[in-house]
Ligand code: GUN
């Protein structure tokens with residue numbers, strides 16, 4: 001058993017459902033007790049310290065705030081090397097930058113080195129759980145899960161399915177995609193803290209046969225995820241219409257192949273009609289809101305109020321390499337502005353919710369992660385109020401927790417992450 005002493009903040013519920021005051025718990029001088037990789041207890045240091053068994057180590061952090069590890073509900077590990085690539089929107093960006101980069105993952109050594117860098121970068125930014133695209137190559141999934149399991153991280157990933165409209169070197173076929181997915185599911189799904197996601201890239205790159213088989217996999221193994229893209233870009237949507245003229249809208253393609261439901265996560269969902277929003281909500285599907293990507297690729301503005309109004313579970317995603325930062329604090333910075341442009345306000349506690357418990361709920365993992373309730377995985381982050389001169393200066397003016405939290409989300413990034421813990425173990429400590 002060990003203990004961490006600092007200010008502690010975590011979400012208990014969606015502020016939208018219970019009001020802001022009831023949505024979080026805060027201990028100005030708090031103590032977080034960890035045992036066997038789980039949260040054992042959380043509370044005021046003054047009341048918990050005298051109850052500690054003799055010999056328990058207490059680590060104190062000053063000018064720091066402990067929050068749950070961030071949850072990234074949509075990211076591509078093979079796209080790290082194309083982050084910040086100039087001048088294109090989605091379809092041209094895929095052809096010009098992304099597909100060639102993904103092609104290199106045919107080499108397992110390349111995949112392993114990239115997986116290592118990727119996981120280090122996630123942890124450096126305080127993200128402890130992510131829903132991750134690999135590439136079409138099964139060895140890219142093995143490399144990712146091997147590296148994630150060395151660190152005992154809770155991660156979800158899967159082999160990309162794409163059997164048309166992609167370069168030869170990145171195509172599987174309906175049967176091989178199904179068989180390879182099956183092998184990977186049996187090897188990795190439910191092993192330690194790992195989960196498998198059936199991952200058709202998006203409707204245009206899968207034949208009807210492949211989508212049919214994706215649906216079959218979901219029914220063959222309990223607890224699998226479905227991870228894909230939806231309605232991100234206008235040209236993409238027109239293309240889906242051409243390829244599937246018999247379907248009433250984009251989401252209906254996935255619906256037809258029975259790909260909606262609990263643990264189905266659709267990235268973007270920007271240009272949706274009411275019927276699509278309704279079906280996402282009633283099916284228990286989730287949408288990943290990826291603001292840095294949506295701005296960078298010029299895709300459009302995500303309408304959070306509308307999706308939530310339809311009861312859709314929404315998580316926050318970075319979508320690296322379409323997105324421009326691994327930092328969920330930076331995702332929140334851009335999310336705030338995306339919503340401002342639509343006359344919506346992103347309250348700082350709601351922002352924290354989206355990056356933690358909301359993401360966990362979108363992934364149906366809120367019994368395991370998302371906040372610091374006793375019994376949950378001890379995945380947490382120590383944020384540094386003095387990370388930069390500007391942040392320190394701004395926070396000195398702040399008169400409330402709300403104001404501090406807001407400034408952290410607008411000004412913070414990887415520099416604000418002092419230390420990251422997964423299953424109670426330190427997995428990243430910032431230098432200096
Ligand atoms: N749609 C299909 N593939 C991709 C991808 O790799 N990134 C993004 N942002 N959208 C996609």
Ligand code: ZN
Pocket residue numbers: 074075076229267319322
């Ligand atoms: Zn994506």
